[in-house]
Amino acid sequence: MTESAESQHWAPGRLTALLTGAVAEAMRAVGGHVGGVYLRSSTPGLLRLxxxxxxxxxxxxxxWRMHVDRPFPVADAHRLGVEIQLADLTETMRRYPQLAAGLPFRFGSVYVPVVGASTAYGVLSVLRPATADTSSAPLDRDRLTEAAQALGAALLDLELEADGPEVVWDGEPLCVPPPGDGAAPVHTGRGAAGDGAADLLPEGVFTLDRLGRFSYVNPRAALLLGRPSAELLGQFLWHAVPWLEQPAYEDQLRGALLSRDPVHFQARRPQPPGEEPGSGERYGDRLSLSVYPGPDGLTFTAVPVGREAEATRAASHPGGAGRDEREDGDPPFGPLTAPTALADVPATAAAPTNGTDALYPPVILALALSEAVTARQVSAVVMQELLPAFGGRRLAIYLLQDRHLYLAWESGFPKGFLDPFDGVALDVRLPGVETLTSGRPLFFESMQQLAAAYPGIALDAEQGARAFLPLIASGRPVGSCILGFDRPRGFSPQERTVLTALAGLVAQALERAQRYDTEAALARGLQAALLPHRLPVHPRVETVGRYLPGTQGMDVGGDWYDVVEAGDGLALVIGDVQGHGVQAAATMGQLRSAVRAFALGGHPPEEVMSGTNRLLIDLDPGQFASCCYIRLDPLTGAARAARAGHPQPLLRRPDGRTEVLDLPGGVVLGVAPDAVYPVVDLHLEPGAVLALYTDGLVERPGTDIDEGIERLRAALARAATPTRRTGPSLGGTADLLIEEARRTTDRPDDIALLLTTRRATR
Incomplete structure (x- = not known):
């Protein structure tokens, strides 16, 4: 990369020097091996690396690009102004499944907002080795925060200079070595200890630095890659060997770089230049590649798959074709005393066995299960995701209750065949029972094997294989799972291990689903009790509220609205607590009570916001909430408004003109104890309609929130045109605004809406 991406208004290298220095300092503070900084761009709402x-x-x-409304930690850190830490892949999957789906590797990460005064410039991001929890990792929080603050202050200084433009980044990222690596020198093949000996190895060996450039290539690797060593050294892998620029191969390299775990895969190579057509088997049409990460880069070994591989293996093991005894994490040429071939190392990209992908990634099933909240949804995920990966056609899931197993889901079995097994006790000798009581999976390659192990057991017409898996979560029995196959088949040790591990994921999801019913009923009752049953009736002001729960997962959340009669005025309130479920509903109830108490005490809007903010920090550190509070004088229409990270209100004037109010606001509640919430004066004319709403009404996956706000503004304007004058009633207007959301069966978030209008006086 070059510095062409840097804004042309700055002196060359000035901005990048600030950025690279801050990234290096952040990496040292966290003990990270990868770092980066995202900056705002000239496109509103878009961050660029x-x-x-x-x-x-x-x-x-x-x-490289990240929209601030996407469910990613970089976006959240920038939008909310908070530091985000992720200890490992498990926590990343739980909090940010989209990130885990794209980078399903073992690493932890930290994201710190870069702010100068009140300007949010971007986010410092550091990746580090995965840990059991964030508290056990070396993390100098003060040093990390100081690095982000220093960068924010420096960027602010750039903008404050005479005629200084805004600091934005609109080009490609500048890629630099990690701190301490200097210029990442390129070896010639003899300049490093052991390289000369590696030249004699029968397998190909080459290395890349952390930026993907060749730093060493032995003669055998040059032959297999089809390029002389001199043409490869110093070149980027994808420029010099373009046939390795494929998504499947790139994903393997991402895993090695981020998790620092060795990876093994096979790659198909083109016919080398000058080789006669049809003679590709001489060197093998495929290469078996093993990648070993290190602090300075990646070390590759390359062995052809085919006749040449057999010759290499024989030369490496003159006494017999024994398996390589080197540990997976050891360098491929260790002390250089016993060179070995890796052609017999399992390759993650190799062809499946028995039509099965034995390395079906658990992360795929985990991501799908994270969206399932009922036993039926979990079973459907297993049917759609797990069973096809292993060639299965039949599924039965039994759940444990009162020492009996009850059938929760079945698919593919003859109608009524499983009925006799529904409700069996744990002392009955059946494979579905014994796999749970023993905790051991049972695999039968054919129905004959099953009948021999359990004489007299009822069999269906199909004579295929069966797998009985225990469903155990955190040491507690949940149930058992039966996978059925149409024909006999074997189960390799690797397949048995993967299936057993995946059964553990299913058990965790089912245990979570069993808790869901109880928690959902409690949360629904709690929220129904906390939301206002009716709004105050005032002779000069009419208010209408609407609430729609989300339909994904727990169907209650933390959205609320309220109208409080306080002295000679009305307080209009709307808010949104982060998250869903009982905790969000309970926090919502506490905040609603706090706002009501401050309003009844006659506090001005800025004190209501700051007081509620400090209360939330004391109640539940780490929990966030947005809020908009407006104090209205019903007689004059004068209003004073304060906003804490909440979407802007809408105002429809009596003549039908509708606008998005531009209210300056503070950060969301629960972040900064000393946050300031500015107040704006408004005026609500008789016949005008003020609309307060939560983001669930305007957010759509894959679109900008501003587009959703504009759709809502247009809908509010259409509800009363100049020809229709007043249009429908206020309640009818509210129903029109949520009509589309009400028809949507897949709502990821709950929705709250509060409309207010002043009646015209005679």
């Missing part, structure tokens, strides 16, 4: 340290940029092109 400006500097990337320790990784080759082309491998991470999908993450």
């Amino acid at each position: 400006a500097v990337l340290a320790g990784l080759p940029g082309p491998l991470f092109r999908p993450w």
